[in-house]
Amino acid sequence: MGEAIDPAAPEPRKVPRLIRLPEVKHRVGLGRxxxxxxxxxxxxxxxxxxxxxxxxxxxxxxxxxIETVRS
Known part of the structure; x- marks a missing residue:
């Protein structure tokens, strides 16, 4: 069956995703x-x-x- 959830357990840390320059350029529509x-x-x-x-x-x-610029 399932495991019991420990309410005292710390929340898992969210690891930030890193993106390189080609993807940044594509997302924001700007050049290097x-x-x-x-x-x-x-x-x-x-x-x-x-x-x-x-x-x-x-x-x-x-x-x-991006959200700030759109506002």
């Missing part, structure tokens, strides 16, 4: 230069460093930015 310029101006979310020169954006940050 515009994205990086707007990041420098504080108008676009900054990526997280993956190691070396590799970066990715937190998907939720990009989605929130």
């Amino acid at each position: 230069s515009t994205i990086y310029r707007w990041m420098a101006e504080g108008r676009f979310p900054k990526p997280v460093q993956l190691g070396g020169y590799a970066v990715a954006w937190v998907e939720e940050d990009v989605e929130n930015w």
Whole structure:
């Protein structure tokens, strides 16, 4: 049968999904230069460093930015 749920158990942590530049460009409809310029101006979310020169954006940050722009 099923296991009993322990109400005192901590909630599982949600691991943020990371997306790379090609997907970011596709979702927001902007080019690389515009994205990086707007990041420098504080108008676009900054990526997280993956190691070396590799970066990715937190998907939720990009989605929130899209919703803000649409408003």
